[in-house]
Amino acid sequence: MSANESPAGRQPTATYDSPFMKACRREPVPHTPVWFMRQAGRSLPEYRKVRAGVPMLESCMRPELVTEITLQPVRRHGVDAAIYFSDIVVPLKAIGLDLDIKPGVGPVVEEPIRTRADLARLRDLTPEDVSYVTEAIGLLTRELGPTPLIGFAGAPFTLASYLVEGGPSRTYENAKAMMYGDPELWADLLDRLADITAAFLKVQIEAGASAVQLFDSWVGALAPADYRRSVMPASVKVFEAVAGYGVPRIHFGVGTGELLKLMGDAGADVVGVDWRVPLDEAARRVGPGKALQGNLDPTVLFASTEVVETRTREVLDAAAGLEGHVFNLGHGVMPSIEPDALTRLVDYVHTRTAR
Numbered sequence: 344m345s346a347n348e349s350p351a352g353r354q355p356t357a358t359y360d361s362p363f364m365k366a367c368r369r370e371p372v373p374h375t376p377v378w379f380m381r382q383a384g385r386s387l388p389e390y391r392k393v394r395a396g397v398p399m400l401e402s403c404m405r406p407e408l409v410t411e412i413t414l415q416p417v418r419r420h421g422v423d424a425a426i427y428f429s430d431i432v433v434p435l436k437a438i439g440l441d442l443d444i445k446p447g448v449g450p451v452v453e454e455p456i457r458t459r460a461d462l463a464r465l466r467d468l469t470p471e472d473v474s475y476v477t478e479a480i481g482l483l484t485r486e487l488g489p490t491p492l493i494g495f496a497g498a499p500f501t502l503a504s505y506l507v508e509g510g511p512s513r514t515y516e517n518a519k520a521m522m523y524g525d526p527e528l529w530a531d532l533l534d535r536l537a538d539i540t541a542a543f544l545k546v547q548i549e550a551g552a553s554a555v556q557l558f559d560s561w562v563g564a565l566a567p568a569d570y571r572r573s574v575m576p577a578s579v580k581v582f583e584a585v586a587g588y589g590v591p592r593i594h595f596g597v598g599t600g601e602l603l604k605l606m607g608d609a610g611a612d613v614v615g616v617d618w619r620v621p622l623d624e625a626a627r628r629v630g631p632g633k634a635l636q637g638n639l640d641p642t643v644l645f646a647s648t649e650v651v652e653t654r655t656r657e658v659l660d661a662a663a664g665l666e667g668h669v670f671n672l673g674h675g676v677m678p679s680i681e682p683d684a685l686t687r688l689v690d691y692v693h694t695r696t697a698r
Contacts, residue, residue, distance in 0.1 A: 354500040358491040363424040367591035367613050369634050369667035371377025375696035376423035377689045381599035381675030382416035383428045386682055389415050399444040400436055403429045413483055417490055420686045424491045431497025433544040437472040453497035455509035465535045468542040494547030498670035499536040499561035499577035515564050522573050541584035548588045556593035570602050575609050579634045582610025596676055605627045613643055619671030622661040632669030641672045652691055
């Protein structure tokens with residue numbers, strides 16, 4: 344196998360030997376690679392300019408606009424990977440669900456999924472449903488060259504929580520009521536969403552994404568036993584569906600300190616860690632054979648440069664013994680962050696970890 348050929352027989356890619364891909368594979372790197380969740384978005388004035396007057400979901404369906412937005416943080420910050428600009432509800436919109444992303448609220452579903460009859464609305468996703476994704480990734484990979492592109496999707500539990508609640512929730516009372524009260528319906532819902540999610544990730548990989556991240560943003564609301572019983576099988580199904588492509592698979596959720604091992608066991612090659620658990624402790628919980636991603640508290644970036652560097656050193660020190668480490672925030676970039684703070688952070692991590 345040549346140095347630039349991936350193990351599952353995919354075509355050789357310029358990104359294979361990039362620091363990000365090496366870290367995901369737990370191989371030696373020239374420096375710790377950096378990227379940020381939500382690095383493309385409201386923190387950038389150039390993003391606000393190109394998005395002016397364009398609704399969120401529409402912006403996800405315009406290949407040229409997606410390409411420009413995805414590239415903006417790579418140009419500005421010098422991050423080691425781009426992440427495809429989209430939203431976790433895009434595949435649900437693509438199969439015909441009546442939903443929208445309302446400013447200041449988030450995804451809102453017109454008719455929540457509450458009964459077995461409602462499952463019929465969740466048809467299979469085809470590549471034709473999201474042809475704009477294939478087109479945008481083709482444009483992006485040509486522009487990015489050796490910089491990897493991360494594809495992503497929402498995990499079945501997080502998608503289900505939106506669909507059952509009808510929008511964002513702090514308590515997930517309707518979703519949990521279904522999970523506890525009608526476990527067969529719940530299992531069938533998550534299984535259907537696993538198929539849709541896997542299909543969405545396959546489109547991205549086949550179009551040229553070098554890695555994928557499964558966002559289970561709200562799964563930290565669950566106890567480990569409930570995760571293992573009621574959520575993990577669907578996440579396993581997603582990861583197994585894309586295993587044959589040989590691309591790194593990242594798994595991330597918020598407030599998941601008690602779930603880290605299970606999230607790794609679900610099939611991730613890289614486990615994302617939020618800021619609540621130090622990376623050395625996270626490594627102990629996850630166990631060997633996985634790289635970790637994280638985990639600076641995003642709010643630290645509102646402090647002085649000296650404080651940011653001190654707290655970043657603490658993260659890097661905690662990561663010193665890891666098999667592989669991708670530096671990231673413990674959650675997404677906040678909209679009011681000063682962009683230069685991110686640029687300085689990338690430079691600091693690269694300089695501090697140069698080997």
